[in-house]
Amino acid sequence: MTGGSLPAPVRGPIPARAGIGLRSQHHEAILETASPPAWLEAHTENYFHAGGPAVRALERVRSQYPLSLHGVGLGLGSADPIDRGHLERVRDAVQRFEPALVSEHACWGHVDGEHFNDLLPLPYTEEAVEHLATRVREVQDFLGRQILVENLSAYVSFASSQLSEGAFLAAVVERSGCGLLLDVNNAYVNAANLGLDPAAFFAALPRHAVQEIHLAGHSRRWVGARELLIDDHGSAVCDDVWDLYEDALRRFGPVPTLIEWDNDVPSLATLLAEAARADQRLQRCHAAAA
Amino acid sequence: MQRPPDSASDLKALQAAFGRSVRSATANPADLQLLAGSDDATGFGQRIDVYRNNAWQFFLTALERTYPVTQRRVGADFFRQLARDYRGQHPSQHGDLHWIGESFPAWLADRMAGTDYEWLADLARLEWACEIAVAAARRDPVGLDSLGRFDADVLSDLALVLQPSLQLVASPFPIWSVWQANQHEEPAAPVDLAAGAEHCAVVCVADRVAVYRLEAADYRLLQHLHAGMSLGDATEAAASAAGTLDRLLSRLLGWAFGEGLVVQFVRASPA
Numbered sequence: 001m002t003g004g005s006l007p008a009p010v011r012g013p014i015p016a017r018a019g020i021g022l023r024s025q026h027h028e029a030i031l032e033t034a035s036p037p038a039w040l041e042a043h044t045e046n047y048f049h050a051g052g053p054a055v056r057a058l059e060r061v062r063s064q065y066p067l068s069l070h071g072v073g074l075g076l077g078s079a080d081p082i083d084r085g086h087l088e089r090v091r092d093a094v095q096r097f098e099p100a101l102v103s104e105h106a107c108w109g110h111v112d113g114e115h116f117n118d119l120l121p122l123p124y125t126e127e128a129v130e131h132l133a134t135r136v137r138e139v140q141d142f143l144g145r146q147i148l149v150e151n152l153s154a155y156v157s158f159a160s161s162q163l164s165e166g167a168f169l170a171a172v173v174e175r176s177g178c179g180l181l182l183d184v185n186n187a188y189v190n191a192a193n194l195g196l197d198p199a200a201f202f203a204a205l206p207r208h209a210v211q212e213i214h215l216a217g218h219s220r221r222w223v224g225a226r227e228l229l230i231d232d233h234g235s236a237v238c239d240d241v242w243d244l245y246e247d248a249l250r251r252f253g254p255v256p257t258l259i260e261w262d263n264d265v266p267s268l269a270t271l272l273a274e275a276a277r278a279d280q281r282l283q284r285c286h287a288a289a290a
Numbered sequence: 291m292q293r294p295p296d297s298a299s300d301l302k303a304l305q306a307a308f309g310r311s312v313r314s315a316t317a318n319p320a321d322l323q324l325l326a327g328s329d330d331a332t333g334f335g336q337r338i339d340v341y342r343n344n345a346w347q348f349f350l351t352a353l354e355r356t357y358p359v360t361q362r363r364v365g366a367d368f369f370r371q372l373a374r375d376y377r378g379q380h381p382s383q384h385g386d387l388h389w390i391g392e393s394f395p396a397w398l399a400d401r402m403a404g405t406d407y408e409w410l411a412d413l414a415r416l417e418w419a420c421e422i423a424v425a426a427a428r429r430d431p432v433g434l435d436s437l438g439r440f441d442a443d444v445l446s447d448l449a450l451v452l453q454p455s456l457q458l459v460a461s462p463f464p465i466w467s468v469w470q471a472n473q474h475e476e477p478a479a480p481v482d483l484a485a486g487a488e489h490c491a492v493v494c495v496a497d498r499v500a501v502y503r504l505e506a507a508d509y510r511l512l513q514h515l516h517a518g519m520s521l522g523d524a525t526e527a528a529a530s531a532a533g534t535l536d537r538l539l540s541r542l543l544g545w546a547f548g549e550g551l552v553v554q555f556v557r558a559s560p561a
Contacts, residue, residue, distance in 0.1 A: 073385025159327030224336030
């Protein structure tokens with residue numbers, strides 16, 4: 001780290017407005033834009049290093065924007081032991097960048113010594129609820145703060161599942177005290193791929209727990225005899241997901257909302273235009289709640 | 291719907307079956323039965339291909355990002371084959387993609403031993419050094435003028451603390467020339483692989499990785515200084531080969547201070 005003091009981070013909660021995912025292509029532009037988003041979210045693992053251009057860029061960005069750190073590599077629901085080194089690096093990043101929100105996924109990622117570097121689905125069983133809730137408590141105790149857990153997009157469901165996804169997440173919230181990060185695109189993708197009802201999913205989630213929403217694009221791919229929606233974060237949010245987002249706002253109220261666009265990353269202007277579409281809906285929600 | 295799980299190991303068993311199915315080209319029937327039951331085994335077996343493909347693409351992309359010059363030299367198709375073979379022996383060990391290529395140079399050295407491509411492993415070592423350098427902490431450098439605060443009679447006892455990002459890579463092959471020739475979009479100029487050894491210093495300065503080619507004597511001196519030797523001991527050790535001690539020291543220090551490599555002076559520990 002360079003000598004001298006770092007710029008002070010923006011403190012306080014994430015506003016109930018639209019933010020965007022911070023990508024390295026925009027590290028400079030985001031500091032200079034005339035129409036800044038309300039907040040930013042960064043992938044925790046991209047800022048694990050002791051130094052380097054990405055870390056220094058986030059230190060600068062952090063002095064201008066409220067920040068959320070979103071992890072993709074902890075594999076909270078893995079039955080094998082949690083990677084303590086990874087968890088320590090998450091803690092170091094949290095201490096360094098002081099994010100207003102910290103989140104991870106309701107997934108697993110490693111088994112028998114191999115990491116798949118993907119967000120793998122859990123069976124919705126009592127055993128998995130207890131396991132994930134225990135892990136979330138351990139992580140929260142280690143970090144000294146609450147985390148949000150995000151619902152997953154999935155392409156398979158397990159024969160052993162006993163609970164709905166919504167009931168599963170509600171039980172994890174109840175037993176761990178975590179919050180929820182509701183990914184509306186994931187709910188849409190799951191509805192199409194697995195024949196689920198997103199309204200029933202929303203209804204099963206505790207209203208108070210949803211503290212952030214994700215919006216993203218998806219693609220379509222034929223797998224065997226059926227077409228699947230693939231949650232690839234590589235395009236604009238589709239009209240159906242915007243409609244589902246409005247349903248989510250009606251149920252959960254105005255919640256900080258993030259535009260996720262991680263692949264084929266567009267210009268900052270395109271991302272900001274997507275954020276503006278979310279902001280319009282958030283403002284209508286604020287007005288209705290007033 | 292299948293019988294609900296009733297033992298504490300069901301989650302582990304399910305994840306192990308899923309992992310085997312993602313790792314192999316096709317899932318075995320017993321694993322599919324465990325995961326999907328008998329009603330949906332065929333569809334499950336097809337849809338798990340999304341995860342199989344993701345795991346492979348994430349691995350390949352991480353390796354390509356770390357080793358762009360190696361990939362360019364062997365071509366995308368052969369690099370893909372190398373990545374597949376490497377993954378078979380070195381599956382990802384971390385939730386952080388950064389570490390996927392850590393064992394690649396050593397694995398490549400074994401793979402290419404006795405072939406015309408032995409130099410490829412050293413090129414990969416240079417690229418891994420770049421990966422490490424860019425992630426390292428950076429400390430504020432000190433200038434050559436700050437030596438002035440020390441009495442002349444203690445100068446030879448001083449050791450230099452160098453930037454944490456500094457990595458040293460030497461090879462019997464001209465790896466710096468290969469690396470340098472492949473830093474632009476246009477086709478690389480040919481490099482004579484029989485041109486002999488090259489010695490490289492990699493450091494991240496001003497948010498940019500710089501790869502320097504050093505004279506062999508300068509490289510040895512920098513190695514000694516990097517290991518914590520005092521200026522006196524390092525020059526003595528290096529000079530036995532180089533002979534011209536003063537010229538060597540002034541040339542290397544001039545470069546090291548000029549590039550911001552020196553971050554602190556300390557009294558060297560007694561040998």
